Amino acid sequence: MNRMFADRISDVPKSFIREILKVAVDEEVISFAGGLPNRALFPVKELKQAASQVFDNMGPEALQYSNSEGLLKLRKFISNRYMEKSGLSIPVENIMITSGSQQGLDLLGKTFLNEGDDVIIEEPGYLGAIQAFSVYKSRFNPVKIHEDGMDIEALKHVFPGRNPKLIYTVPNFQNPSGISYTEENRRAVAEVLENKELYLIEDDPYGDLRYTGEPKSSFKQLLPDKTILLGSFSKTVVPGFRLGWIVAPDDIMEKLLIAKQASDLHTNQFAQCVLSAYLEAGDFDVHIAQIKKVYNHQREAMIASMDRHFPKDVHVTKPEGGMFLWVSLPNQISSMKLFDLAIKNKVAFVPGHPFYIGLTETNTLRLNFSNVDADTIEIGMERLGRALKELLANS
Amino acid sequence: MNRMFADRISDVPKSFIREILKVAVDEEVISFAGGLPNRALFPVKELKQAASQVFDNMGPEALQYSNSEGLLKLRKFISNRYMEKSGLSIPVENIMITSGSQQGLDLLGKTFLNEGDDVIIEEPGYLGAIQAFSVYKSRFNPVKIHEDGMDIEALKHVFPGRNPKLIYTVPNFQNPSGISYTEENRRAVAEVLENKELYLIEDDPYGDLRYTGEPKSSFKQLLPDKTILLGSFSKTVVPGFRLGWIVAPDDIMEKLLIAKQASDLHTNQFAQCVLSAYLEAGDFDVHIAQIKKVYNHQREAMIASMDRHFPKDVHVTKPEGGMFLWVSLPNQISSMKLFDLAIKNKVAFVPGHPFYIGLTETNTLRLNFSNVDADTIEIGMERLGRALKELLANS
Numbered sequence: 090m091n092r093m094f095a096d097r098i099s100d101v102p103k104s105f106i107r108e109i110l111k112v113a114v115d116e117e118v119i120s121f122a123g124g125l126p127n128r129a130l131f132p133v134k135e136l137k138q139a140a141s142q143v144f145d146n147m148g149p150e151a152l153q154y155s156n157s158e159g160l161l162k163l164r165k166f167i168s169n170r171y172m173e174k175s176g177l178s179i180p181v182e183n184i185m186i187t188s189g190s191q192q193g194l195d196l197l198g199k200t201f202l203n204e205g206d207d208v209i210i211e212e213p214g215y216l217g218a219i220q221a222f223s224v225y226k227s228r229f230n231p232v233k234i235h236e237d238g239m240d241i242e243a244l245k246h247v248f249p250g251r252n253p254k255l256i257y258t259v260p261n262f263q264n265p266s267g268i269s270y271t272e273e274n275r276r277a278v279a280e281v282l283e284n285k286e287l288y289l290i291e292d293d294p295y296g297d298l299r300y301t302g303e304p305k306s307s308f309k310q311l312l313p314d315k316t317i318l319l320g321s322f323s324k325t326v327v328p329g330f331r332l333g334w335i336v337a338p339d340d341i342m343e344k345l346l347i348a349k350q351a352s353d354l355h356t357n358q359f360a361q362c363v364l365s366a367y368l369e370a371g372d373f374d375v376h377i378a379q380i381k382k383v384y385n386h387q388r389e390a391m392i393a394s395m396d397r398h399f400p401k402d403v404h405v406t407k408p409e410g411g412m413f414l415w416v417s418l419p420n421q422i423s424s425m426k427l428f429d430l431a432i433k434n435k436v437a438f439v440p441g442h443p444f445y446i447g448l449t450e451t452n453t454l455r456l457n458f459s460n461v462d463a464d465t466i467e468i469g470m471e472r473l474g475r476a477l478k479e480l481l482a483n484s
Numbered sequence: 485m486n487r488m489f490a491d492r493i494s495d496v497p498k499s500f501i502r503e504i505l506k507v508a509v510d511e512e513v514i515s516f517a518g519g520l521p522n523r524a525l526f527p528v529k530e531l532k533q534a535a536s537q538v539f540d541n542m543g544p545e546a547l548q549y550s551n552s553e554g555l556l557k558l559r560k561f562i563s564n565r566y567m568e569k570s571g572l573s574i575p576v577e578n579i580m581i582t583s584g585s586q587q588g589l590d591l592l593g594k595t596f597l598n599e600g601d602d603v604i605i606e607e608p609g610y611l612g613a614i615q616a617f618s619v620y621k622s623r624f625n626p627v628k629i630h631e632d633g634m635d636i637e638a639l640k641h642v643f644p645g646r647n648p649k650l651i652y653t654v655p656n657f658q659n660p661s662g663i664s665y666t667e668e669n670r671r672a673v674a675e676v677l678e679n680k681e682l683y684l685i686e687d688d689p690y691g692d693l694r695y696t697g698e699p700k701s702s703f704k705q706l707l708p709d710k711t712i713l714l715g716s717f718s719k720t721v722v723p724g725f726r727l728g729w730i731v732a733p734d735d736i737m738e739k740l741l742i743a744k745q746a747s748d749l750h751t752n753q754f755a756q757c758v759l760s761a762y763l764e765a766g767d768f769d770v771h772i773a774q775i776k777k778v779y780n781h782q783r784e785a786m787i788a789s790m791d792r793h794f795p796k797d798v799h800v801t802k803p804e805g806g807m808f809l810w811v812s813l814p815n816q817i818s819s820m821k822l823f824d825l826a827i828k829n830k831v832a833f834v835p836g837h838p839f840y841i842g843l844t845e846t847n848t849l850r851l852n853f854s855n856v857d858a859d860t861i862e863i864g865m866e867r868l869g870r871a872l873k874e875l876l877a878n879s
Contacts, residue, residue: 093649093683094597095620098739128544136547137539144532149523152531152722188583188726191750199619203490220746224594225490254488288488291691327547329753331583344493351615357752358724 097224104381115435121456121467122437124264128460130380132329132367139366145361157349159186159334161253165402166368167320167334177309179318179336186356187198190294190321191334194221197255197317199348200341202227203454207253211239213415213444213453215264215292218257227255229446234263236406238270241277253287260308262295262411265444265455269409272305279311287315288341294321294333297377300412314338322364323420324412325377330360384412390463391446391456391470398474400481412459415441419481424454427480436472492619501660510830516851519659519834523855525775526722527762534761538754544571546757546828552744554581554729561763562715562729572704574713574731579749580740585689585716585728589616592650592685592712594743595621595736602648606634607649608810608839608848610687615654622650624841629658631801633665636672648682654704657690657806660839660850664804667700674706682710683736688727689716690806695780697804709733717759719807720772725755769834779807785858786851786865793869795876807854810836812847812878819849824877831867 107369143151158164164184171177187193194217202208202225210218212231219229233240238260255407258278272276283287291308309316325331328349336346349355367373371482373436391414395405404417418424431437441453461469538546553559559576562609566572581587589612597603597620605613607626614624625642628635633655641676642648653673655665665673673713681694686703704711713731719725732740762768786809790800813819826832836848856864 091597093681094739095594095596095601096599098595098743123549126550128548131544131547132540133543133547137536139541140535141532144528144535148528148723149526152526152528152724153523154518154520154718154723186753188748191746195747199490200493201488201490203492206490217746217749224743224746275844286488323549327544327754328549329547331748331750331752344489348493348619349613351586351619352590352747353583355726355728357583357726357755359722360755362751392840 090459092139097226097260116283117435117436118432119435119465119472120437121458121461121469122439123460124457125460126324126328126380126412127383129282129365129384131347132372132376134370135370135376136327136363136367139370140363142366143362147362147411151359153358155355155358155361157346157355159184159356160358160365162296163361163368164334164367166365171336175304175307176312177307181340183342185337185342185349186361187333187335188330188353188356189323189331190292190319191217191221192331192352192368193319193333193335194218195224196335196345196348197354198225198227199352200344200363201254201288207251207258209337209448210251211245211258211263213265213441214257214445215259216324216443219446222257231446234266234268236268238268238274239278241274241281244281249283255288255290255294256282257290258308259292259294260305261293261484262298262408262413264295264411265413265439265441267406267411267413268307268414268415269302274308275308275311279308282312282315287468288317289315290317290319292319294319294324296320298384298412299379300381300388302409309336317341320379320451325373325380326364326367330357330364331365332356384459387461387463387466388414390466391458393401394467394470395474398471399477403477412457414456414458416454416456418454418477420452421484422452422477422480424452427454427477430476430480432472432477434472434476436469436476486597491619512830513827513832514830514856514867515832516853516856517834518850518855519852520717520855521723521807522778527767527771528737530765530767531722531758531762534765537761538757542757546754548753550750550753552580552741552750553749554579555760557754558756558760558763559729561760562864566731567782570699570702570705572702575598578731578733578737579616580730580732580737580744581727581756582730582744583748583751584683584718584723584726585687585714586612586616586730587747588730589687589725590619590716590745591730591740591743592610592619593617593622594747596649596683596772600647604642604648604651606653606658607841608660608836609652609841609877610654611838613687616839617652626841629661629663631663631792633663633669634673636669636676639673639676643680644764650683650685652685652687653703654689655700656688657693657803657808659690659806660808660834660836662801662803662806662808663809663810664697665700670701670703670706677707677710683712684710685712685714687714689714689719691715691719693776693807694805695776695783702858704715704731712736720761720775721759721767725752725759727751727755727759753839779854782853782856782858782861783809785861786853786870788868789862789865793866794872798872807852809851809853810853813849813872815847816866816879817847817872817875818845819847822849822872825871825875826868829867829871831871833868
C-alpha cells in the first residue's frame with residue numbers, strides 16, 4: 090500500500106542515532122553515543138516537592154486544558170532570565186512554550202517551509218533539525234563550520250544563487266561538534282545576512298553549560314528582527330518533561346500558534362506548572378553550577394584520556410561548554426569502520442556521516458561526555474584508542 | 485514579509501472556538517461553548533499519590549529522555565483494556581503514545597497526506613481534525629451524518645470520482661453533534677469501504693462515557709486491516725497531561741514513529757509514568773463510573789431545561805454519551821445572530837458553521853454539558869431560551 094504514504098515521510102532519514110543506540114544496549118558497552126544529560130544530576134527531590142506544591146496549591150487548574158502559548162508564569166521566568174543573563178528584552182507575548190525544542194523545529198518547518206524551499210544548515214549539523222525540516226521537503230544548503238564558527242565565504246557563496254528562508258545555527262557548543270562561534274564570526278555572519286530576507290534560528294539548548302571562556306553575543310542582539318530563538322529545559326532541568334520554548338516576532342508568533350494548535354493543542358500543563366514551581370523555588374543557578382562542575386570534570390577527563398590513548402594524528406575539538414567532543418581521524422580512516430571495531434571492543438560513539446547532508450562515510454565522529462563518569466570515560470577511551478590503533482595498523 | 489510563510493499555514497482555519505472563548509471570559513457569562521471535562525471530577529489526590537510513587541520508585545528514570553513509542557507499561561494497559569472492554573487483540577507494538585490525540589491527527593496527516601489528497605470527513609465534523617489535516621493541504625470530502633450515523637448514499641457517492649486516502653470518523657458521541665452510529669450504520673459504512681484502498685480513522689475520545697444504550701462494534705472489528713484507532717485519557721483522567729494514543733498496523737506504525745521523532749522526539753515521560761501508576765492503582769473504572777453519573781445528570785438537566793425554555797420547533801440530539809448536544813434552530817435562524825444576542829444575555833455556545841467545510845452561517849449550534857453543574861445549566865438555558873425567543877419574534 091505504498092501509494093498511501095505521503096511523499097514527505099519517505100524522504101525523512103530514519104534516526105541513525107536511534108539505530109545505533111540499539112547496538113549499544115549491551116550492558117558491557119560503554120556508550121559515548123547518546124546525547125543524554127546525566128541523570129545522577131536530575132533534581133528529583135526538588136521536583137517532587139514542586140509537584141506536591143502544584144497538586145496542593147493549584148489542584149485541578151494544573152490538570153485542565155490550557156492555552157497554546159503556554160503557562161504565563163513560565164514565560165515570565167524565561168523573559169526575566171533573558172534580561173538578567175544577556176540583557177535581552179523579550180516580551181512574554183513573543184515566547185511560546187513547546188513540547189521540547191524538537192517541537193520548536195517542527196513548528197518552524199510547518200510555518201515557513203514549502204516543498205523545495207532553501208534552508209541553510211551548519212555542516213556538520215544537528216540531526217533533529219535535519220529530520221524536522223526534511224519532513225517539509227526543504228532543500229538543504231550546508232555551510233561548513235570550523236573551530237571559530239561558520240565558514241563566511243561558504244555562507245556568502247549561497248547567495249544570490251539561492252534564496253533561503255531560514256538559516257539554522259547552534260552557535261554555542263554545537264551538537265555534534267562542540268564548536269562555538271567566536272564573537273568575530275558572529276558579527277561576520279550577521280553582516281552577511283543583514284540585508285537578506287530570511288530568518289536565523291539560534292538554537293541554544295546548551296548555552297547555560299559554559300565551562301570556560303566568555304559568553305558571546307546572541308544573534309538576537311546582532312540581527313534582532315531576523316532572529317528566532319529556541320531554548321530548552323532538557324539539559325538544565327530534565328528532558329522527560331519535554332519543555333522548551335520559541336522566541337519569535339509578533340507576526341511569526343501568530344502563525345506558530347496556529348501550527349501549535351493543529352499539532353497538539355498545547356504543551357503538558359502539569360509539567361509546566363511543576364517546572365515553574367521548581368524554578369520559583371530559586372535554586373536553578375545553583376543547580377546549573379553543579380551540572381557545569383561535573384560536566385567540565387568529565388570533559389577534561391575525556392580530553393586527558395584521549396591524550397593518553399589516541400594516536401597523535403587524531404584531532405579533537407576542545408569545546409568551551411555543552412556535552413560533545415568532535416573527533417577527526419586521519420583522512421583515510423572511516424569512522425564507520427572504527428564503529429564496528431569499537432562495538433567489538435565494547436565502546437560506542439556516533440560516526441559523523443549522519444550529521445552531513447548526503448554523505449555515507451566520513452573520518453569524523455561524535456563523543457558524548459555528559460552521561461559517563463570520569464572513571465568509566467578512562468576505560469572507554471582506552472578501549473576506543475585500542476580499536477583505533479588496530480584499525481590504523483591494518484590500513 | 486508574507487512570501488516567507490508556507491502556503492499550508494495560511495490555509496489553516498484559526499480556531500473559531502478559541503476566538504469565541506475569548507468573548508466568554510466575562511465571569512458572568514455561563515459558557516456551554518468549551519469542550520472541557522469537569523475539573524471537579526479530576527482525581528487530584530490519586531494523581532498526587534501516583535506522582536509521589538513515581539518520584540520515589542523510579543526517580544531519574546521517569547525524567548530522562550525516552551523512546552518514541554511511549555512507556556511500555558502504559559501501552560500494555562491500553563492493550564489489555566481493549567481486550568477486556570471490546571475483545572480486541574491489539575499487540576503493544578501497534579500502540580504509540582502521543583501528546584494528546586490531537587498529535588495523533590497531526591502525525592496521521594504528516595504520514596499520509598500529500599497536497600490535494602482526498603479525505604472524507606463527517607459533516608458536521610471535529611474541528612481539531614479539520615485543523616490538523618488542513619495543514620497538509622488535503623481536500624475535504626464532507627459526508628453528512630444523521631441521527632443514526634453516516635449518510636450511506638453520500639458516502640457511496642464519493643467514489644469512484646474521488647480516491648480518498650483517509651476517512652475520519654467519531655462513531656461514538658461525536659464532537660460536535662453527540663451522534664453515535666448505530667450498529668447497522670457501522671456495518672453499512674464498512675460494507676461501502678471494504679474494497680476501497682483507504683484507512684478509516686476511528687477517533688474515540690468519549691467511548692468510555694456511555695450513559696444509555698449498548699456499546700457498538702468498533703470499526704477495528706468490522707474493517708480490521710483498514711482501521712486506525714485514536715484514544716485519549718483527556719476525558720477520563722485529565723487533559724493537562726496531554727496523553728493519547730494511536731493504534732495502527734505495523735507498516736504505518738513504522739512511518740508514524742519517524743513522524744513522531746521529527747515532531748517532538750517522544751511524549752512527556754514523567755506524565756506517562758504518573759498516569760501509568762494511577763491506572764495500576766486500579767480505581768480507573770470506579771472513576772469513570774463517577775464521571776458518567778455526573779455527566780449523565782447534567783445531560784438530562786440540559787435536555788429538561790431545554791424542554792422548559794426553548795420554542796417547540798427547535799430540534800436537539802439526545803446523545804447516549806459524551807459531552808455535547810447539537811441543536812438545530814428553525815431554518816431561517818442564524819446561530820451566529822443567536823450567539824451575539826446570547827452573549828448579551830450572558831450565555832455562550834459554539835455556532836455550528838466552523839464544523840462544516842466552507843460554510844459561514846448555519847442554523848445549528850453545539851452545547852457542552854460536561855463542564856457546568858445542573859443548577860447553572862438551568863439558569864444558562866433559561867437565558868438562551870430568552871435570547872432565542874427574542875430572535876424568533878424579530879425574524
